[in-house]
Amino acid sequence: MEFEVVVRSEGTVTVVDVAGEVDLYTAPRLEDALTRGSTGAPPLLVVNLARTTYMDSTGLRVLTAALKRVRERDGELALVSTQAKIAKLFTITGLDQVFSLSATEPEALARVRARASHQP
């Protein structure tokens, strides 16, 4: 599948749909999309990996860097992961403990909003 990243809005939350393979060559585009998507105050993001077929360590780095940035600004970033391969990647790297992973997009949106409402 061709790599494709789409940024859209769901109310106050920015959803980034990632399709195809995230690797050394496509990760910069994901990074760019995440930067564009985290302009809110606080930034609220859901990265939907439902159609992501592959992700290497570069992709993880981009996601983790985005998470760091978002949390520094009291925002939240949640992931939607339905694919076993992607889920396994997060398990192996231990990043499943760091990221908020959901099976569906509404669940991820709810988590991000819940987190946002706890903000002062």
Place this chain on the structure above:
Amino acid sequence: MRFGIREKVASVILLCMVPVLVAGVRLYANQNRDRRDIIVRAQEEAAEALAAEVETFVANVAHAEVAAGSAVESQPYPVVGIAHLFAAIRANDPSFLWLGLALPNGHVEASDPPGDPRANVADRRAFAAARADAPWATGGIVTVAGQPGLEVASRINVDGRLSAVVDGVVDLRAMRPVLSTALAPGMDGVIVDDAGRIVLDLRRADRPGTSLGSLAAVRAALVGQAASISGYPDAPGGARELGAAAPIPTPGWAAVVLQPEAAALLPVRRAAQVELGWFLGAVLLGLVLAWTLGGELSAPVLALARGARALGRGEVEHRVGLRRRDELGELGAAFDEMSERLGRSLSEMNALQAVSDAALSTVRLDGLLPALVQQIASALRADGGTVWFVDETTGRLEVPVGFGGGAAAVPGRARGAGLAGRVADAGRPLALAGPDALRAIDPGLLADGVRAALGVPLRVGGRVIGVILVFSRSAREFRAREIGLLEAFADRVALAVDNAQAYERQQEIAGVIQQALVPTSSMELPGVVAAGRYLPSREVGGDFYAILPLARGQVSLAIADVTGKGIPAAALSARGRYLLEAFAQDGPPPETVLARMNSVLAQDAESALFVSLFYGVIDPAAGTLRCTSAGHPAPLLLRQGAPAPRPLEARGLLLGVSADARYAATEVTVRPGDLVLLFTDGITEARNSDGEQFGDERLGALLTASRDAPPQEIADRIMRAVGEWGGAGPKDDQALVVARVLPWDPGAAGVGPEPGAR
């Protein structure tokens, strides 16, 4: 429909024709009026001629009468004799219906044919006139034996006094043969008496007894005035007739000429039709000419419009191709010339752009150069081109690429020799045109058929790194514009070459760092035999592994993968490796090693690079393997006798993500003969041409199949299999470590290498 040039020209010409049309119509009307006048005049003349002939006839008749009278006068025969005389006259002149001698009181003494003895002509007009004093006179119509005739009377004087009157009736039919000659074909001649009644109709028998007194012209003629008749509807069908009437003074009648209107006007109509035909023909011709001229104007304009559109779409090879000698032809030629120049500029621009793109990319230039040189040469309309590079060590010129023939591309040319050498030496462009110039500077090029050549230096920071040559096999001269263009190319090529060289240098540096990190590939220790392999990808990455002997025969095995590529990754890899060696040195528990490394790496907030690491310690004496993982793929453990390997599960966050990360160790038992395989994702995620990954299962099967081989060989087999799977040039670094647990000999433990060493 579009109202284009053609339609406009046609309309203008049509508009110009309007006054012509009006004038034409007026002329046409005048002509027709004139023609009608001519017809009317002809009819009037015919009527006058008719009248004259009637008059002549009547005069002749009167003359005959007078002669008869004279005969009677001079020969005073008895009445019977007179009758005989009259008979003789009538026999001689059959136009007399009747002849009689009347006494002054009107009594008819004698007549021929003989009639009633009591006949009296006192009431006849001619008789009355002659009796009064006229030598002769004509009277009215008198019917004799049912035949109408004209009364004519002449006076007979004896001794100056009236003695008798000869009264005659002339047969009007006698006029007929005399009169018909005056009429044109199609004309009818009618003679009417003083009351307008028809006396004689020359051509038609259907109007006897009819009176034409209702016609104004006839009434005018009867009072002595010639007049024309227009529109006399006398026929049963009501066909209108035209004509004229002329007076006949004696005997006070009128001659009328009539002609059916259609027949009369036929010549007028014919002439009008012919005229109208010419006129319309002329107008039509004008329109056709206008249409043709319009087309002549609009077709090239449309062709130019098509050309402009084609040009807009970027079809610079499109040509309008107007073959005309007029101004439009000149415009078309100018347009085509513009297209051609534009096309030339475009190809020059494209060539420049291509070189610029190459200069900006970090790809090696070797593959691109031939295409670039070709593009440059074709932009300059040259037949060939070569790029010469100065060999930094020898200072000579080498020819890596070129096309368009050998073109004396002798490698190893000294600076100063040949065109390329001269340009490199002088650092200035040099153009050669003509055999003489070539023979003097570069006979090799001349021998190769070159007739003109241009060389410009490739410079980087004021240093000449090479020369670009373009040449032409036909006679021409490279001028200032072309020299400027080639210099622009040369600047970009030089930049590209410089970039490429810088990139290669960077790769070289990264490679050197990388190689410095790769440890000894195998190690045989008392309790463990281990082998490691590392294959960097083209763009140096950050995998590394370590096999570290610890105290008491323990051996630590580590494998790591740094995110990212290039020098930053290689540098982090070096850092990671030295941190690992430092923290592992005194043999702390593996989870402590990871926690320490993480706390150091997590402080590098700037780097944003992470490290995945598997770190395990084999204790051959205890028969245990303690495993920790910081986000690294689980290694495989193939136990002696087991059918398949199992993953060594250990969980932990990537190093450098969070300073708070906690790491825990899991412990498994190991026995002699057990195999442990550590690997990075470059191994399992290597892809074949179909995009399929090598995968965990294939790796496990390969390990199982090779289980009896020494670790070095197992490692080689796996690397080979993965290499064959993924093809040349791995996308990602590949690293692995294979270790086999050996039977533990406590006595041998003491002679192991010093802890911490490689």
